[in-house]
Amino acid sequence: MKKEKIIDFGILALRWYLIFYMISYGWSKLTLSQFGVYDASILEKPIKDIDSFYVTWHLYGRSTFFNISTGILEIIGGILLIFNRTVLIGTLLVLSILAQILIIDIAFTTGVHGFALPIRISGMIMADLVILYYYKEKIIIAWKNLTNGISTKFKYKWWVYLILPIVGFLMDFVIAIFTMPIKMLLNWLGN
Structure with a gap:
């Protein structure tokens, strides 16, 4: 097998790695099963005594709108990664979603889970960046098209x-x- 084909297969595998997680995370939000605190005794404590992870997950779990809208975006990102025509749009969408998740995980989950979740999300971001790098020629063309010749119509x-x-x-x-x-x-x- 040629080196280029192996690299291409690796990129395809990274795409499906992200597809799997984005769709599964999105689905868990659509079914309202990702967030929430299932141990009622935690919520009976004074808020100052509750770890920020449980407070955050409880608040996210209380918003159906948040769950459904973020779930839909994650699923759309995953679906866009499936098709060659939309892989770059999907990769950019997934990158923005994962960056937000990383910020949330660093800010709120490390007290209970340590750095397990931020490390996993960082790995997903790296996979996303590798995909973007693989298609760098297309990204450069898109960047030039988006930034070249933009001005107001009048002086x-x-x-x-x-x-x-x-x-x-x-x-x-x-x-x-x-x-x-x-x-x-x-x-x-x-x-």
């Missing part, structure tokens, strides 16, 4: 750029006004 005087931070800040109020009917509807539906 502005220099002083316009000085007031843009203020205008940008004020846009928050404009968007708040336009989204107010949605907020009022959601509040009405929630009550």
Whole structure:
């Protein structure tokens, strides 16, 4: 077997490694079985006495929206890794998901589980980066296409750029006004 074919097979194996975990993690979130604290005695303690892992997992388990939305994103990432046409999109999506999971695991799971979860997620991130490196020529072309020749349609005087931070800040109020009917509807539906 040629060296290139062995490397290509290794990349395919790394893709399926990530596919397996992303779909299984996503599925466990869709079925609401990943998060939560199943030992009620932990939750009977004062919050200052509960390890941050249990507090975090309890809070994540209380949000069906969080579980379903993150589960769907993980499954989509895994599915995108299956197909050659979408592998780069899937790899970039999975990388962003895994980076967030790594931050959560470092911040909240090391007290109970040590570094087992962060190390596993770091391995998955490394696998993802190896896949991206393997397709680096395509990534470079995509990067150039995304960053080359982007500019505003019109030229502005220099002083316009000085007031843009203020205008940008004020846009928050404009968007708040336009989204107010949605907020009022959601509040009405929630009550």
